Amino acid sequence: EIVLTQSPGTLSLSPGESAALSCRASQSLSTKYLAWYQQKPGQAPRLLIYSASSRATGVPDRFSGSGSGTDFTLTVTRLEPEDFAVYYCQQYFSSPYNFGQGTKLEIK
């Protein structure tokens, strides 16, 4: 079973700044089957990034994903007020398709 560890647990930043969220896998994801989701209170998660670096339809180019193997990063530049939310990574390379525990991006 692949375990995903996200860091930091909470990230406090101001609008206009940039955020880097980390997701580390316990085993290599050789197919880069790694997704990032954004979740706001009371809402379903929204797919942002798939295959580690491909943006989902309608996602602003301020969001970008990178990484391979066991280390992946979601970068959000020029933070907007609506970007403050919880972010989850998920691997869909090997069942069970586990999620990370989440990173909360909060307004400083």
Add this chain to the structure above:
Amino acid sequence: QVQLQESGPGLVKPSETLSLTCTVSGYSISSGYYWGWIRQPPGKGLEWIGSISHSANTYYNPSLKSRVTISVDPSMNQFSLQLSSLTAADTAVYFCARALLGTRGGFDPWGQGTLVTVSS
């Protein structure tokens, strides 16, 4: 566009079986893709429950496998979740979602979710 909607009871008793249905609109389940269930306990993270194909091939999370059954009804454009032997730990928002093309576990889009409370 593809839309998913969960339906089912909001309150179930301990030891009973939960049954939820996901109705898909804007896309025919028979045309392909895998379809999944994910849950989220209040204030906690996301847990993948399982996925099913249009031809009823299933993949379950081993942590729940002994209690989970996912089925599909292409004629109704629906797929369903049954979870047995419920305890308070099964209290969660349950989401249904479509997997990414060619995969079983990346999900887009998602239903809005339905809160299920396990309590006597």
